[in-house]
Amino acid sequence: MKLIIPWSAQSVQCPQIVRGAGTTLWDSDGTPYFDLCSQLMAVNLGHGDLRIAEAMAAQASILSYVNPAYSTPVREILAEKLAEIAPHELNRVLLTTSGADAIENAIKLARLATGRHKVVTKYRSYHGATAAAMSASGDPRRLSQTGFETPGIVRVEDPYCYRCPWGQTLGNCEYQCVSHLERVIAFEGPETIAAIILEGESGTSGCIKYPPDYWLRVRAIASRYGIVLISDEVMSGFRCGDWFAVSRHGVVPDMIVMAKGLTSGYIPMGGILAKESLISPRFDSKSLPVGLTYAAHPVGCAAAVAAISIYQDLDLIHRPREWETWLTRRLVDRLDSIPCVGDIRLTGFLGVIELVIPGTRLPLVEWNSADVSWTNRISSLLWAAGLMPNVRWNYVFFAPPLIATQAELDRAIDQLGSVLDLVSNEINDSISENN
Ligand SMILES: Cc1ncc(COP(=O)(O)O)c(C=O)c1O
Numbered sequence: 001m002k003l004i005i006p007w008s009a010q011s012v013q014c015p016q017i018v019r020g021a022g023t024t025l026w027d028s029d030g031t032p033y034f035d036l037c038s039q040l041m042a043v044n045l046g047h048g049d050l051r052i053a054e055a056m057a058a059q060a061s062i063l064s065y066v067n068p069a070y071s072t073p074v075r076e077i078l079a080e081k082l083a084e085i086a087p088h089e090l091n092r093v094l095l096t097t098s099g100a101d102a103i104e105n106a107i108k109l110a111r112l113a114t115g116r117h118k119v120v121t122k123y124r125s126y127h128g129a130t131a132a133a134m135s136a137s138g139d140p141r142r143l144s145q146t147g148f149e150t151p152g153i154v155r156v157e158d159p160y161c162y163r164c165p166w167g168q169t170l171g172n173c174e175y176q177c178v179s180h181l182e183r184v185i186a187f188e189g190p191e192t193i194a195a196i197i198l199e200g201e202s203g204t205s206g207c208i209k210y211p212p213d214y215w216l217r218v219r220a221i222a223s224r225y226g227i228v229l230i231s232d233e234v235m236s237g238f239r240c241g242d243w244f245a246v247s248r249h250g251v252v253p254d255m256i257v258m259a260k261g262l263t264s265g266y267i268p269m270g271g272i273l274a275k276e277s278l279i280s281p282r283f284d285s286k287s288l289p290v291g292l293t294y295a296a297h298p299v300g301c302a303a304a305v306a307a308i309s310i311y312q313d314l315d316l317i318h319r320p321r322e323w324e325t326w327l328t329r330r331l332v333d334r335l336d337s338i339p340c341v342g343d344i345r346l347t348g349f350l351g352v353i354e355l356v357i358p359g360t361r362l363p364l365v366e367w368n369s370a371d372v373s374w375t376n377r378i379s380s381l382l383w384a385a386g387l388m389p390n391v392r393w394n395y396v397f398f399a400p401p402l403i404a405t406q407a408e409l410d411r412a413i414d415q416l417g418s419v420l421d422l423v424s425n426e427i428n429d430s431i432s433e434n435n
Contacts, residue, residue, distance in 0.1 A: 024343065036397070055302045059302035113277075117194060119153050139204070161211060196229050197230040209347060218251075257270070
């Protein structure tokens with residue numbers, strides 16, 4: 001039996017990874033790699049943490065599975081833990097199995113609660129690979145679904161200040177990104193819009209930083225029209241300097257969607273935190289049509305309780321915020337003068353280095369370009385330098401585990417710098433050859 005490789009040409013040879021400890025993973029040849037992006041921005045607490053592994057093992061031996069509709073001690077303990085970390089207005093939780101199915105259920109709940117069907121999302125966004133979550137994404141990954149998308153998705157342009165779609169400059173602009181959103185809502189009919197979904201902080205679509213007040217302004221628009229505001233914190237939760245990145249914008253959404261860092265990636269688990277009014281009184285005496293066999297899995301709940309306790313005990317949740325200035329300065333000092341580096345964007349421990357053709361602002365590789373030879377070249381150079389990377393088109397992501405030490409981060413940034421120095425030289429050589 002041959003494994004099907006997700007999001008990959010099937011002829012690609014992937015390395016075999018055999019072990020992980022802390023911020024390091026080893027392949028089958030024994031070569032160590034620094035986990036530059038916590039795998040898929042999930043393993044926030046690092047690999048091989050016995051506190052999580054043992055909590056899972058203990059739960060599996062007491063009660064390994066039970067119908068998600070039943071109460072169990074570990075489900076109740078997780079609900080209490082989540083009450084400690086969630087905005088207090090969001091006092092209902094639906095536990096799921098991943099980020100994508102949490103998004104599916106969030107869209108379903110918003111549609112049921114409002115009786116409306118449209119969902120507004122951004123072009124540069126990713127919300128998961130199942131039907132509605134993929135359709136809700138703007139990212140080109142959804143294009144593989146063209147012709148069989150979930151209906152009712154409306155997309156808007158991003159507040160992408162480095163490449164402002166309206167040609168404006170931050171600090172000197174009139175927030176056309178917000179007036180654009182308002183216009184789209186007016187054209188679509190606010191009474192038809194169930195939800196607006198934004199990533200708490202943008203992730204694999206480019207870590208596009210929201211301008212100050214953007215989230216607040218969207219909150220005001222959603223409230224004005226009775227639209228459910230959903231913060232997708234699957235990637236930005238548990239790694240941007242607060243439990244949920246949206247909190248750094250001073251906003252309480254109507255729903256928060258989470259996964260990844262919830263269990264630090266130790267076992268699949270997702271969830272939705274929702275305002276009471278989305279559930280009650282509507283479903284007090286009527287069945288709520290949501291549920292998955294493995295939802296609220298007891299072993300997942302045990303992993304989440306252990307992970308949240310570690311974030312709390314080591315105060316790791318605030319570390320990304322405390323280190324953000326240092327880390328940004330360190331990245332800028334080492335990388336900014338490299339000719340192929342266009343922009344460096346970081347929120348907590350979620351960041352990107354955007355690459356350009358030297359001397360221009362043109363992307364080194366266009367968004368959704370089929371020619372990804374530079375992307376592949378950079379990826380293989382990073383592997384060779386001992387960094388396990390996540391590179392998409394011209395985006396090199398930087399999202400290490402929160403347990404990384406400053407010395408480890410220093411070393412990784414230097415290694416990244418050496419690779420990008422080399423890439424810059426290679427780009428210049430290739431430009432000279434072609435002239
Ligand atoms: C912002 C965001 N939402 C949703 C998802 C989907 O999560 P999952 O892959 O667990 O289904 C992802 C995955 O990367 C994500 O980054």
